[in-house]
Amino acid sequence: MTVAPNGGRPASPVGLHRVVEPPGVLPQAAHRLDPSPALWPGEARVRVERLNLDAASFRQLRQAHDGDGDAVRAAVLRTIAERGKMHNPVTGSGGMLVGVVDEVTPGSPLGLRPGDRVATLVSLTLTPLAVTDGLARWDGRSEQVPADGHAILFARSVAAVLPPDLPVPLALAVMDVCGAPALTRRVVRGHGAQGPWAGGFVPWNGGSTVRPVVAVLGAAGKSGSLSLAAARVAGGAHLIGVVPDAAEAASLTEAGLADAVVVADARDPVALADAVRRSGGPADVTVVCVDVPGCEGGAILSTREGGTVVFFSMATSFSAAALGAEGLAADVTMLVGNGYVPGHAELALDLLRTTPGVRRLFERRLNEEAR
Structure with missing residues (x-):
């Protein structure tokens, strides 16, 4: 297990330790988060499989780029790279994701285990996120975004194990608005x-x-x-x-x-x-x-x-x-x-x-x- 050095500082259950700027605000209000994969006590890391952009954000992106899927994809990549999370600067919204739990620290209260396929039930606007595939499998024309990368869950995050009886895209669509x-x-x-x-x-x-x-x-x-x-x-x-x-x-x-x-x-x-x-x-x-x-x-x-x-x-x-x-x-x-x-x-x-x-x-x- 790779645990981030904390210099004697405790990890915040709401993720304050991941806020890069401005200091002192909650992750959702932050301009930029630290999405580095090394875990602090109480955190869990999820290997990302699919993002689900919220409807207002996707509509704004599509309209701003005249339906050009490549431009929409570039805008999402730019946002994630600049902010360490998917936080649309126009709508202020993000979405949620599906992935497989990769690593969990002993202090995590979320009840997750490595290998669990989960949907995060908290907004991408407060979830540290990094993508590594350039969203190459996404054409920029749908709310659901195939992706490779990782995301960090805090002690106060909310996630649910996906039900085995439903296809992942369907379960993700439901949990996005639950x-x-x-x-x-x-x-x-x-x-x-x-x-x-x-x-x-x-x-x-x-x-x-x-x-x-x-x-x-x-x-x-x-x-x-x-x-x-x-x-x-x-x-x-x-x-x-x-x-x-x-x-x-x-x-x-x-x-x-x-x-x-x-x-x-x-x-x-x-x-x-x-x-x-x-x-x-x-x-x-x-x-x-x-x-x-x-x-x-x-x-x-x-x-x-x-x-x-x-x-x-x-x-x-x-x-x-x-x-x-x-x-x-x-x-x-x-x-x-x-x-x-x-x-x-x-x-x-x-x-x-x-x-x-x-x-x-x-x-x-x-x-x-x-x-």
């Missing part, structure tokens, strides 16, 4: 148990009166489809899936995940709110899973007084959301989906296995990316 359905389930259950507290509705207690209306923006995507399935399991009474075009509407309708499928531009606040209202809204819970900016106002207007908006998109401007709600005099609770809820990976994988419509949407997306 925080969304877990938090959606929690929020929908909360509204079901207590009712909207400021909207004049009678609370229901597993029985008789009001169950929440749930709207999901970006409902045919990965996080959106899982969020619809989670809302159904949690007791959502009426599920509204919002998609941007007829093709996604057809896919979502075929999947059977929503009670109403709405085609609307989530960046047009009034049109979106009107469409949601005509389809059974406004929503008690609105879940934002789109990968484009400018959807804050529409999500707020689509939500009932006393309701909750959950933002899972890394394209969200949280200042726009807060100031927009204030300017609209909207009494809504707004939550940031931070990607971690206890048991989130298990829930997402179970939803994939038990909800045929979710699996069809995921497999269709992966097949389209592979072409």
Whole structure:
């Protein structure tokens, strides 16, 4: 085992010892991390097999380089080399990875063993990362990136052993967004148990009166489809899936995940709110899973007084959301989906296995990316 000399300094469980600049910040906020392979006490090293760029980051890269895959690949390589992690400087987001555990120090609390194939359930924006193959097997045209290299996990990192019954690309796609359905389930259950507290509705207690209306923006995507399935399991009474075009509407309708499928531009606040209202809204819970900016106002207007908006998109401007709600005099609770809820990976994988419509949407997306 190769353990990094620490000069008498203890290793930080959150990775402060890997921050190169600026000093004193957490790894996610750092401009540059140290991805060297020698381990500090409490760390584990993973041999990287595949990266999964988050949707907002990949969309930004693709648009910035006019769909030129070689230019996208060069931009990702440049970011990793300069920052020691995959941290898109425009979107501030990264993604996650799959790999095989290579080495674990005795002090690691993660419960991993060498040879375990794992998905990291923490962002690439805070994961020390080095690639050694120039991403030569990636054409720059899909979110999933075949790669060789290594990554470092801290004591406070989160990783899950990949299930043996699912193909790696499929499991990776699910785990990339597994925080969304877990938090959606929690929020929908909360509204079901207590009712909207400021909207004049009678609370229901597993029985008789009001169950929440749930709207999901970006409902045919990965996080959106899982969020619809989670809302159904949690007791959502009426599920509204919002998609941007007829093709996604057809896919979502075929999947059977929503009670109403709405085609609307989530960046047009009034049109979106009107469409949601005509389809059974406004929503008690609105879940934002789109990968484009400018959807804050529409999500707020689509939500009932006393309701909750959950933002899972890394394209969200949280200042726009807060100031927009204030300017609209909207009494809504707004939550940031931070990607971690206890048991989130298990829930997402179970939803994939038990909800045929979710699996069809995921497999269709992966097949389209592979072409």
